[in-house]
Amino acid sequence: MKKDVDAIVLMNAVEPNLDCSFFYATGIPNGLFEGCLAVIRPSGVEVLTSELEALSAKEAGVKTQVFENGDERMRLMKRRLSRFKRIGINSMELTLANHRLIKKACGKAKLVDISRDLFDARMIKQPDEITRISKACRIASEVGRSIPDFVSEGMLETEAAAEINYWMMRLGAAGPGFTTTAAFGTKSAEPHYTPSRRKLRKGNFALFDFGASFERYVSDMTRTFVCGTPSKRQMEMHEIVLRAQEEALDMIEEGVHGEDVDNAARNVIDGSKFKGCFIHSTGHGLGISVHDPGSISSARDMVLRKGMVLTVEPGAYIAGFGGVRIEDDVLVTKNGCKVLTACPKDLRRI
Template sequence: MNIHEIRTGELQKKLKKQKIDGILITSVNDLFFVTGFHQDRTILLLTGDKLYSFIPKMFYDDFKNTTPWAEIVIYENLYDDIENKIKELKLKKIVFDPTTSFYDEAKKFVDMGAKPLSSFIKEFRMIKKLDEFESIKRSCHIAAKAFGIIKPKIKEGVKEIEVARELEYIMQKLGAQTRSFETIVGFGPNAALPHHETSERKLKKNEVVLMDFGCVYKRYCSDMTRTFFYGKSTGEFLKVYSIVEKAQKEGIKISKEGVLSKEVDRVARDIISENGYGQYFTHGTGHGVGLEIHEEPYLNTRSSVKLQKGMSVTIEPGIYLYGKFGVRIEDTIYIEKNKAEILTK
């Protein structure tokens, strides 16, 4: 029995415990999480006793080899066939995740009698099993190693886009499938834009370089940010960097099982605020990382999720001085009982 079949069984136990007859699964990442199969145009109906997979005929052989425990339904009219199966099985309480379905699809599910429930699979995906942890750790190692290779190559006159493409090439050469999101490289004042769109701008002497990047390994993501000064550092940069560095270190230090996500955010945010830069920290302190680059749990002022052993999250405080420069330091970490392990190193 492989990990995906085990997950299917665990989800079925949860369905029975919550007295839910079935769940419709539409997200490609949720589909992979449950079955090990990664294709669109496929919808799962998971009941307490059976997994039904509605797929196009062209996917039959591949899906059968990947997920032999599922009952395959080759659909002609996807939503009609799903509704007919629900009626055939006399399922009463059906749920779906409205955050992973487009409007017309969600409306069709509601018309079938399904109810929105966004947390069902998300709660499972927050806690990483050993195979997931190993993939995330490897993904993080590749990203960190790639940064070590490219940093000495960043010289005056190089373009942001050239650095980004070279970094992505290095990560793939080291074993990554692809990048985990669009690589951000910001020089000088561009580093003050948290989600800057990497451009043709060339690096000048005595400028800040901010790089936010990650890769995918066996479908699992990594995420990290490094900021450094090219040339002779200014006193202002060194001051800001030391504040962000302290905020990140303390955020990582407090991250362990049982701590509220918003408490991690508070610790990092308070350090930045106490040093007079609170208004320049304009985003949350972190987020979950897994099959998606941004997933539950989120570490911000509103999150009441408790950190649990097995979660992988980022800690990424920042200070952004518009028109001057920005500093963000980000690592992906793994939550353990009494501490956190930094994976992006």
């Protein structure tokens, strides 16, 4: 930590307002931990937890103190926090209500925002984190490979998404890492679409964006298919997006600017008949959260460093026609990158 603090306090609110950094700092793979705290000091981490996940915390080998209600939690907080002078907090994920509780418990201590430092630390993955992400990637890849086996013409987007979620869990995922996207036909042109009761028809694009959650870490992968025989335009669109993705993947290594990787992918698409159709950045960080700190972007440039895990996901979208996105997850290494997802990238048919 660059900022001088006696301790860092991370406190969860109620799902979905949980602090991802709480799970980063404690490494606890199971449990919800609503209203729980992590107190981090140079000597180690202590979790203040309700009884609901006391077992998960203890099994993870983390020093644990259990409280039965809010009053007891406040007593525990006061006992620990009142002796500190400077306490680091994560302003990006702490609710205002919990901020008040921490202030009440710590007396005169100064609360210092350390969210930047925390996010910088979270960007570089530790070996244990890479192991979990890799497993989540393997699960998603296996499901991605078998999509043509369980998705067929006439199926609803919600049914296809349910199948993907089902198979990820059958393969050991705790659940989907985020809401699975299945977008058919013209709906594939909307990058953040959520599935509805639309049927897959002959000639439709079928875009699936999904990831597995494994021991709290997620994968994030996209593949685009065509139902039946693809048209010439569909094939061209897919080919250009694939070339853009390969350009980006070829460039990634420690020391390279995200902006340059983004431009490499963008130049392929903008140099084709699909100019202007790539409407988002090339990638983002991935870890506990599906949008973890970090990006491959011209707007938010950063230097890529060894140990970062990022998505590489160029796309092309045409309203009223459809869209193609191809997304893989990579680990940045000294001399390149390791692609953690392994699933065919040619335009497959359903």
